[in-house]
Amino acid sequence: MRKLFQEDLLNLGDQLADIAVLVAEAMDKAYRSFETADVQLAEEVIAADQRIDAKQVDLDEKAIELLALQGPVAADLRLVVGALRMSTSLERMGDLARHIAQLTRLRYPDTVSPTALVTVYREMAEKCHSIAKKLVELLVTRQLDLVDEIVALNEQIDELHAGVFITIAKPDWDASPASTADATLASRFFERFGDHGVSVAHKVQYLVTGEWETKPTA
Amino acid sequence: MRKLFQEDLLNLGDQLADIAVLVAEAMDKAYRSFETADVQLAEEVIAADQRIDAKQVDLDEKAIELLALQGPVAADLRLVVGALRMSTSLERMGDLARHIAQLTRLRYPDTVSPTALVTVYREMAEKCHSIAKKLVELLVTRQLDLVDEIVALNEQIDELHAGVFITIAKPDWDASPASTADATLASRFFERFGDHGVSVAHKVQYLVTGEWETKPTA
Numbered sequence: 186m187r188k189l190f191q192e193d194l195l196n197l198g199d200q201l202a203d204i205a206v207l208v209a210e211a212m213d214k215a216y217r218s219f220e221t222a223d224v225q226l227a228e229e230v231i232a233a234d235q236r237i238d239a240k241q242v243d244l245d246e247k248a249i250e251l252l253a254l255q256g257p258v259a260a261d262l263r264l265v266v267g268a269l270r271m272s273t274s275l276e277r278m279g280d281l282a283r284h285i286a287q288l289t290r291l292r293y294p295d296t297v298s299p300t301a302l303v304t305v306y307r308e309m310a311e312k313c314h315s316i317a318k319k320l321v322e323l324l325v326t327r328q329l330d331l332v333d334e335i336v337a338l339n340e341q342i343d344e345l346h347a348g349v350f351i352t353i354a355k356p357d358w359d360a361s362p363a364s365t366a367d368a369t370l371a372s373r374f375f376e377r378f379g380d381h382g383v384s385v386a387h388k389v390q391y392l393v394t395g396e397w398e399t400k401p402t403a
Numbered sequence: 404m405r406k407l408f409q410e411d412l413l414n415l416g417d418q419l420a421d422i423a424v425l426v427a428e429a430m431d432k433a434y435r436s437f438e439t440a441d442v443q444l445a446e447e448v449i450a451a452d453q454r455i456d457a458k459q460v461d462l463d464e465k466a467i468e469l470l471a472l473q474g475p476v477a478a479d480l481r482l483v484v485g486a487l488r489m490s491t492s493l494e495r496m497g498d499l500a501r502h503i504a505q506l507t508r509l510r511y512p513d514t515v516s517p518t519a520l521v522t523v524y525r526e527m528a529e530k531c532h533s534i535a536k537k538l539v540e541l542l543v544t545r546q547l548d549l550v551d552e553i554v555a556l557n558e559q560i561d562e563l564h565a566g567v568f569i570t571i572a573k574p575d576w577d578a579s580p581a582s583t584a585d586a587t588l589a590s591r592f593f594e595r596f597g598d599h600g601v602s603v604a605h606k607v608q609y610l611v612t613g614e615w616e617t618k619p620t621a
Contacts, residue, residue: 249480249481249484252470252480252484253476253477253480256474258471259471262467262470262471263467266467266470266487269484269487269488270487270491273488273491350581350584353580353581353583353584354579354580354581354584358580360580361572362571362572362576362578362580362583363568363571363572365571365580365583365584365587366568366571366572366583366584366586366587368584369583369584369587369588370587370591373588373591
């Protein structure tokens with residue numbers, strides 16, 4: 186029984202990694218749709234989010250079943266509870282990628298991004314995509330140096346996010362108010378995506394080391 | 404032992420209600436600070452958010468202890484897992500109230516809200532406050548008609564949120580781009596607060612009835 190349970194715990198980790206793969210793909214496609222006003226790609230991201238949601242439900246049911254049938258304690262219990270929390274964060278990251286795609290669809294055939302912010306968003310999106318890919322690697326390998334890399338990427342996203350507001354407040358900002366609102370939301374979506382990524386990374390770290398790295402809340 | 408456990412479960416409900424009381428208070432004060440540019444009140448909300456965070460950590464530790472010591476199954480297990488999830492949503496609602504207060508502080512001594520949106524934000528904030536107060540009542544009384552009331556309030560918030568973007572896109576919108584960005588974020592914070600409120604309400608409903616009311620994700 187004990188052996189089976191350890192296998193179940195490893196399966197939870199694999200399920201989390203599977204979700205993270207889909208999240209990384211969602212962010213990559215969402216951003217490409219956003220930059221190029223590719224409404225078909227946007228629709229793909231929006232539809233694919235249901236798969237992420239379904240996988241989260243599966244994982245959560247599996248975790249609750251483990252709690253019920255195995256009554257884990259100590260580190261194993263923390264791992265199952267941690268998996269429940271990580272799945273929530275990953276699901277939310279999928280939602281945020283979908284929100285980016287929804288902005289694409291809303292403004293089609295126009296592009297969402299004002300010209301002044303195209304490169305900023307591209308950088309934010311690349312860093313978001315990179316965070317999601319590193320989460321996959323972290324969940325599979327438990328190489329904790331990836332946590333610091335994810336934290337660093339998120340700090341860069343936060344700086345870019347702050348920069349968006351500076352750009353918007355500049356005298357030469359000439360986008361329409363509606364476009365300014367879209368630009369604000371898009372930046373916020375990238376920023377939240379990064380925060381959730383850090384949250385997942387810190388949970389993996391905690392489960393591996395038993396030490397909680399406190400993170401200032403966003 | 405069995406009796407003690409039922410008492411522990413009731414205590415979890417009380418702890419959730421305690422957090423919801425603080426969240427309701429935070430939203431009320433955050434909005435008053437936002438409308439009147441009362442930076443002192445805003446600072447109070449920002450500082451008080453740490454109490455919400457600490458109470459969430461307490462509740463989560465208690466819930467994990469229950470899982471470890473009592474190995475609950477079936478409905479009791481769902482209740483403990485549900486409590487963990489509700490605490491996450493409530494903590495997030497506290498964060499969103501704090502974000503409103505942070506906007507107040509950022510723009511002080513100016514008010515954040517463009518004149519055209521003062522009444523809209525007031526309505527959104529009142530509905531958010533009302534949702535949080537109804538959550539307290541729901542957690543204490545388990546009167547499920549409150550769930551529908553919370554869902555209805557959230558729909559009204561969503562409509563007001565959509566209205567903000569219509570207002571911003573109108574030709575007579577004359578707020579500065581920075582103010583447009585603030586206005587967008589504020590509206591988003593209220594909207595997310597309502598969504599989390601519905602999420603908590605649906606979890607209470609599920610725990611009472613055993614039937615999951617699916618909710619389209621935001």
